[in-house]
Amino acid sequence: MNLLDELRELGVSVDEGVKRLGGNAAIYKKMLGTFLKMMKTYSFEPDYDNEAYDDITEKAHAIKGAAGNLSVTPLYDAYTEIVNLLRSGQPAEAREVLVNILPVQEKILNVIESSL
Numbered sequence: 001m002n003l004l005d006e007l008r009e010l011g012v013s014v015d016e017g018v019k020r021l022g023g024n025a026a027i028y029k030k031m032l033g034t035f036l037k038m039m040k041t042y043s044f045e046p047d048y049d050n051e052a053y054d055d056i057t058e059k060a061h062a063i064k065g066a067a068g069n070l071s072v073t074p075l076y077d078a079y080t081e082i083v084n085l086l087r088s089g090q091p092a093e094a095r096e097v098l099v100n101i102l103p104v105q106e107k108i109l110n111v112i113e114s115s116l
Helices: 002-010 015-022 024-041 053-067 072-087 091-115
Strands: none
Touching: 002 024, 002 091, 015 024, 015 091, 024 053, 024 072, 024 091, 072 091
């Protein structure tokens, strides 16, 4: 199975992402590589400080934007919720969403990394 099919199985809206890039699957794959590098920089663990989560909010917002641009739907949806919860002063609830998405995120990133 190829990269795009594996991502589809994980809930990524590949066709939508490719369409956003003018239908060019090669550019989409290249952008997934860039996304992988970004995730290594911006990812965070659920043990963040409840009182000082401005940095976490910025990282979650960056991940949300990048995932949305590439139609990495499971991550986009989860990080949208995380950002909204953090901005509304609900870090414990945001942490719960993060804990639930991390296994899916790991699978998606592993699929991308194994194809590069």
